[in-house]
Amino acid sequence: MRIDSLQLFQFRNYKDVTIQFNPEIIVLHGTNGAGKTNILESIYVGTIGKSHRTNDTSDMLMFNAEEAGIVVKFEKKDTPQKVNIKLFRQGPKDIRLNDTKNISKRTDWYIKYSYLLS
Secondary structure, three states: EEEEEEEEEEEEEEEEEEEEEEOOOOOOOOOOOOOOHHHHHHHHHHHOOOOOOOHHHHHHEOOOOOEEEEEEEEEEEEEEEEEEEEOOOOOEEEEEEEOOOOOHHHHHHHHHHHHHOO
């Protein structure tokens, strides 16, 4: 799997950002508190369906935001794919693969789309 881009909307300290990744090498650098770990967390959420830092979805939303979004565009076996996750302060996540399948449970995510990680 190769991640091509990451789009964040009201995710932690990112109001609206799109990051294009170089297919050769990726280096994240910045001062303490700049948001490097937030980028890694958003990739983790986009591929695993949950955070490695918190069990409370509202912790991932920007202060005073009611929802946040993560879009990960990647290639798997030379096929373009897209995962779109909406996080809400109240209620379950909305997880879609290629804008079509809404996955309501993380266990379904693991069973149906674990190939994202291989």
